[in-house]
Amino acid sequence: MEKQHAGASEKNGRMPYEGFFEEETSQRQEDPPAGEVLDSFSKIFEGYGLDFTRYKANFLKRRLDRRMSILGIGAYQDYADFLKNNRKEFEELFRSFSINVTNFFRDPTVYEVFSSTIVPSMISNAGQSGKIRVWSAGCASGEEPYSIAIMFSRVLEKTRDLTVEIIASDISQKAIEWARLGRYPSKSLENLPVEVIGKHFTPVGEEEDKEYEICQFIKNMVSFGMSDILSSDARGLDAIFCRNVLIYYEKEAQDLILSKFHQILKPTGYLVLGMDETMLGRRCEKLFSPLMARERIYQKIDPAKGTKELGKIAIQQG
Numbered sequence: 001m002e003k004q005h006a007g008a009s010e011k012n013g014r015m016p017y018e019g020f021f022e023e024e025t026s027q028r029q030e031d032p033p034a035g036e037v038l039d040s041f042s043k044i045f046e047g048y049g050l051d052f053t054r055y056k057a058n059f060l061k062r063r064l065d066r067r068m069s070i071l072g073i074g075a076y077q078d079y080a081d082f083l084k085n086n087r088k089e090f091e092e093l094f095r096s097f098s099i100n101v102t103n104f105f106r107d108p109t110v111y112e113v114f115s116s117t118i119v120p121s122m123i124s125n126a127g128q129s130g131k132i133r134v135w136s137a138g139c140a141s142g143e144e145p146y147s148i149a150i151m152f153s154r155v156l157e158k159t160r161d162l163t164v165e166i167i168a169s170d171i172s173q174k175a176i177e178w179a180r181l182g183r184y185p186s187k188s189l190e191n192l193p194v195e196v197i198g199k200h201f202t203p204v205g206e207e208e209d210k211e212y213e214i215c216q217f218i219k220n221m222v223s224f225g226m227s228d229i230l231s232s233d234a235r236g237l238d239a240i241f242c243r244n245v246l247i248y249y250e251k252e253a254q255d256l257i258l259s260k261f262h263q264i265l266k267p268t269g270y271l272v273l274g275m276d277e278t279m280l281g282r283r284c285e286k287l288f289s290p291l292m293a294r295e296r297i298y299q300k301i302d303p304a305k306g307t308k309e310l311g312k313i314a315i316q317q318g
């Protein structure tokens, strides 16, 4: 995996790569529409077992364009022919679909608000079970689930009889391998307070290529697995962090994912999206109420108190 770490300029978690909103930029006149380009690739993708239909067409086309420019191939048909019998190239292309940019405590205010407002109510909801389960869906190289674990570790210091389990998954095997290892270059830690680094990381390696490994206590709070969000069997969750993942997908797929989240969250469960993601004006708006709209923190609307609209969505998702 080409491991991309966000640097200081991405302090606020804005993605440094060409974001989805790039698709709003005007198309070059000679460019064929993305849908048309993808039609000629659909059979090839299917042959490799890739269901690309849920991804945004313009996003996929940009990935094709980038691979073609790296390889010096000008015509889509030539690239299609090249791809057809070349698994290695398909793997390169697939890797480029997965953008792993992330950082620790991405959008710090989200963590501040979540920690001061939501965590206390999660603890009181945990009740006698004393268990809190959080899913980091699309966790990339692990910075997000480890940040969640660090956030909860402060609570665990003060609260006895509480267990916090963080499930972290990603569609990319390579990302999960990095995440499990939990080693990061010093650049990845440059926005973290010194006391957080001192407490939760151990320096490893020689000076010139020194890395920082997340401590065992935090590692033990997180279990990593490779899976697609839609096929994951996570259940009974108190909160889901799914940040900067939905932006890859077409609206219908986003609705499907959000409906799934609604099903598997506990009745009072919380959902945290990325700063560029919103439920405003969506069918799924009926499934979640915005608690802190600016921070993209939502709470599940309990189906028991739901509206007709809610029932309709639940039926449609089957």
Ligand SMILES: C[S@@+](CC[C@H](N)C(=O)[O-])C[C@H]1O[C@@H](n2cnc3c(N)ncnc32)[C@H](O)[C@@H]1O
Binding pocket: 098, 099, 100, 101, 102, 103, 106, 137, 138, 139, 140, 141, 144, 169, 170, 171, 172, 175, 227, 228, 229, 230, 242, 243, 244, 245, 248, 274
């Ligand atoms: C831009 S990163 C976001 C990482 C982290 N959530 C954050 O906000 O910093 C998006 C991650 O989502 C993963 N991803 C994309 N589609 C996915 C899917 N269907 N299931 C699981 N992971 C997915 C990608 O592999 C990538 O690692």
